[in-house]
Amino acid sequence: MGLISAIEHVIKKPIWDCQMCGQCVLHDTGMTCPMTCPKTLRNGPCGGVRENGHCEVKPEMRCVWVKAEERSRTLPLMPEAWREHFNNLRPPVDNRLKGDSSWKNAMSGRDKETPPGWTPEPEAPEAEVEA
Amino acid sequence: MSRLGELLDRGNELIITGEAPVIDGGTLADYEAKLQELAPWCDAMNATDNTAAHAHASNVAMAIAMQRVGVEPILQVVCRDKNRIAQQADIMGAALHGVENICCLTGDDVTAGDESEARRVFDLDGPQLIRLANSLKEGRYLSGRSVGTPPPLVIGAVENPGTHPLDYRAQRAAKKILAGARFLQLQICYHPDRLEGFVKALHENGFTEKCAILPSVVAVKGAGPLKFMNNAVPGIDVPADVISRVADAETPADEAYQLVLEQCQHALSLPGVRGLHLTDFRKDGSMARLCNDLGIKPRTEREQHAHDRIVAV
Known part of the structure; x- marks a missing residue:
């Protein structure tokens, strides 16, 4: 683990239980780490x-995504764009980046690289669903 | 094209799907007999992928078996047991045998099954798997490599309208629809108000035109299975009054039948609902009775009717 990764780990582990996936999406998920979901889901809560x-796998733990969804609406001082990103389709995890610094990968754009066959949504999400 | 695909393209007729019984052994003839309770009523049936994290004959083998006995399969693909490479291989392998319908699920955790010590995979999640299936349909693997002739996949998914965060569930369904799901089989929901709110949110935002919403119903014989679902299946809540309604009835089996009949009627009355997904735990001829009571004709009759209408036009 390099110096930057070590610093990132020291800061993010105690606050968010950061799992060092190397491709951080905290700001899009209500500042709640999706990699702490036992199924490591990146796109919302399972059924x-x-x-x-509470969680299907760990009944004593509140569902990570229930928490994330609530925080994405209620956390103060969060830029509006971050709240809007909550419903984005996040691509599959690149397992090669595990242990890397997501800060470094964000600076270089490496964390935005997706497999060539992956396409984002076929059409832009024009309609938000009002529940 | 699969019958399910044709129905989705036509855009107005009723769609009935069903949960096929799992296979643990025996012959194709045994399996054909097992399917007969529900198959005549269904446009397509789910070839399940190790349901509730219990090992059974594989989804792909089950789908092929169903094809061989004349039942149209929907290949369930879950994310629990296999990584993206194996999932692509399963979808392409099934397509080789003419299986076109795919249902993408995150899947229960390994702790739901009888081998909790197994490693869980979840390399992808449900919405990512939908996009992956779309990539294959568009002619390439996730790596970008060509698949040759693209398989004409009919891609669907699942959603649970009855669990938390309740106000968010329709948004998650919308995410799956935008990712390419053309049908959504819903988890069984014993809270009619939750189902209503969920379908309404999708319908009012135009999503039910892009995607067929198929609420699930589960036919049970008594209060036992209701209690089991409530206690042992995370994500399903059966209110105490529903359980006691069946448990305290003079004949619980009749009351349980009334319950499922009412659930079907309620679901079908909701604007935006296209059909039902049926699961039969009664195995006593109730499926025929249920469909008769609902005025649902067997698949062959519905097929003939649609054909006659097209010819008439």
Whole structure:
């Protein structure tokens, strides 16, 4: 682990339980790390959330995505764009980046690289669903 | 094109899908007999992928078996057991045998099954898997490599309208529709108000025109399975009054039938609902009774009717 990764880990581990995936999306997920979801889901909660809002896999833990969804709406001082990004389709994790500094990968743009066959949504999400 | 694909293209007729029984052994003839309870009513049936994290005959093998006995399969693909390479191989392998319908799921966790010590995979999640299937349909693997002739996949997914965060579930469904899901089989929901709110949000925002919404119903014989779902299946909440309604009835089996009939009627009454996804745990001829009571004709009759209408035009 390089110096930057070490510094990032020291800061982000205690606050967000950062798993060092090397491609951080915290700002799009209500400042809640999706890699702490036991299924490491990047695109919202699975269908197994319990009636009390807790996790299917760890019943004692509140669902990471229930928390993320709530925070994406209610956290103060968050730029509006970050809130809007919550519904974006996030691409598959690049497992080669695990352990890397996501700061470094964000600066170089490496964390935005996706497999050549991956296309984002076929059409822009023009309509937000009002629940 | 698959019958399900044709129905989705036509855009107005009822769609009935069903959960096929799992295969653990025996012959193709045994399996054909097992399918007969539900198959005549269904446009297509799910070839499940190790349901509830229990090992069974594989999804691909099951889909091929169904094709061989004349039942149109929907290949379920879950993210729990295989990485993206194996998932692509399964979809392409099934397509080689003419399986076109794909249903993309995140899947239950390994802890839901009887081998909790297994490694969980979840290399992709449900919405990513939908895009992956779309890439194959558009002619390339995730790597960008060409698949040759693209398989004419009919891609769908699932969503749970009945669990938290309740106000967000329709948005998650919309995300899947935007990713390319053309049908959504919903998790069984014992809260009619939650199902209603979910379907309404999708319908009012135009998503039900792009995607067929198919709420699930589960036919059970008594209160036991309701209690089991409530206690042991995360994401399903069965309210106490629903359980006691069946448990305290003079004949619980009849009351359980009434319950599922009412659930079907309620679901079909909602604007934006295109059909149903049926699961049968009764295995006592109730599926025929249910479809009769709902005025749903067997698949062959519906097919003939549609054909006659097209010819008449």
